[in-house]
Amino acid sequence: MVTVADVRSLARTLPRSTEHLVRDRVKFRVGSIVYVAFSRDELTMGFGYPKEQRNELVAAEPDLFFLPGASDLRFNWLCCHLTRLGPEQMTELVTEAWRMVVPKFLARQRLGH
Template sequence: MVTVADVRPLALTLPRTTEHLIRDRVKFRVGSLVYVAFSRDETTMGFAYPKEERAGLVAGDPDLFFLPDAADLRFNWVCCRLDRLDRDHMTELVTEAWRMVVPKFLARQRLGG
């Protein structure tokens, strides 16, 4: 099981990331763009993800992934259950979410390719 305490050290190593507590929810963002956010009870994590790929992600593992509320479907966002997420997968999801909100040159500098 992944927790906020597992995500924090990774997120804060990613350039330009800041942590915020907004309405009792921990969020990580670059500038004004949130790329990871936790539910108030910290049982789920939402993260930036391409709209055109999220249906496939959810269909591939519906026990882990789910779509956000209808009001948030307009955003590039998907959610997961933290009790089903392992650390390796979390690392990939958080890093790729960060990549979506930073300039391409910065992502290349940090992650290559």
């Protein structure tokens, strides 16, 4: 099971990433853009993800992924259950969410693509 501490360890290595506590929820941002956020009980995680691809991911793994609430459907955002998320998958999801919100040169420096 992935925890907030696991995500925090990764997020601290990502350039320009900062952690914030907003209304009792842990969020990771680059500037003012949130790329990862946790539910108050820290059992689910929302993360940046392309809108046009999220239905496919939810359909492929409905026990793990779910759509955000109606008010967040307009954003590039998807959610998952932390109890079902593995460390490698978390690393990929968080890193890609971060990549979506940083300048391309910074993502290339860090990720090499």
